[in-house]
Amino acid sequence: xxxxxxxxxxxxxxxxxxxxxxxxxxxxxxxxxxxxxxxxxxxxxxxxxxxxxxxxxxxxxxxxxxxxxxxxxxxxxxxxxxxxxxxxxxxxxxxxxxxxxxxxxxxxxxxxxxx
Amino acid sequence: xxxxxxxxxxxxxxxxxxxxxxxxxxxxxxxxxxxxxxxxxxxxxxxxxxxxxxxxxxxxxxxxxxxxxxxxxxxxxxxxxxxxxxxxxxxxxxxxxxxxxxxxxxxxxxxxxx
Numbered sequence: 001x002x003x004x005x006x007x008x009x010x011x012x013x014x015x016x017x018x019x020x021x022x023x024x025x026x027x028x029x030x031x032x033x034x035x036x037x038x039x040x041x042x043x044x045x046x047x048x049x050x051x052x053x054x055x056x057x058x059x060x061x062x063x064x065x066x067x068x069x070x071x072x073x074x075x076x077x078x079x080x081x082x083x084x085x086x087x088x089x090x091x092x093x094x095x096x097x098x099x100x101x102x103x104x105x106x107x108x109x110x111x112x113x114x115x
Numbered sequence: 116x117x118x119x120x121x122x123x124x125x126x127x128x129x130x131x132x133x134x135x136x137x138x139x140x141x142x143x144x145x146x147x148x149x150x151x152x153x154x155x156x157x158x159x160x161x162x163x164x165x166x167x168x169x170x171x172x173x174x175x176x177x178x179x180x181x182x183x184x185x186x187x188x189x190x191x192x193x194x195x196x197x198x199x200x201x202x203x204x205x206x207x208x209x210x211x212x213x214x215x216x217x218x219x220x221x222x223x224x225x226x227x228x229x
Contacts (some may be wrong), residue, residue, distance in 0.1 A: 036220075043206055043208075043220035043221055044158075044208075044220045046217055046218075046219070090158065094212075102148070102171065103217060105157075108157060108158070
């Protein structure tokens with residue numbers, strides 16, 4: 001079975017500082033990994049994905065994520081946080097063929113960026 | 116493309132009434148997913164379809180819930196009878212996994228059962 005862990009319910013960071021939102025995964029075979037963001041009263045929006053290739057993936061709004069196979073992690077990062085980045089962030093994983101072609105989501109991490 | 120379209124955006128109903136939520140996926144997407152989001156349980160997968168066929172409904176909480184996908188452009192999630200504990204935001208998402216993409220989510224339906 002595939003699974004995702006987001007160990008932090010909330011992350012607080014000051015505007016201008018770098019941010020990291022953590023994610024670890026468990027899946028058989030090579031994973032497809034995703035990050036989504038949810039703003040209040042909105043659906044989830046795609047941020048970035050890792051399928052294959054370069055371990056550092058760049059996505060929307062200046063976010064990036066680093067795939068680390070040995071640590072089974074896919075942490076989301078941004079060099080300089082903005083107050084407008086405050087939202088709920090979800091990591092998700094899909095197995096290469098098993099898992100029924102469905103994404104498994106983490107429980108979400110609330111990011112709060114303060115002035 | 117207009118994205119995944121869900122209706123209604125908000126629904127308030129009385130306990131015992133039937134509720135029908137609707138979803139129009141992105142044209143060309145062959146997978147459709149129904150999720151429920153609550154503060155207590157987070158994001159739960161209820162059911163998903165591939166080429167209009169239900170593949171996994173193990174997340175449907177009980178027989179009061181049913182979902183259909185009569186064609187590639189329309190799906191419904193029905194709750195009959197509704198109960199206050201069904202109050203949640205229900206999301207529909209679609210995908211074309213042939214391209215290795217994730218999901219595109221709709222804006223959700225906020226259901227309140229009183």
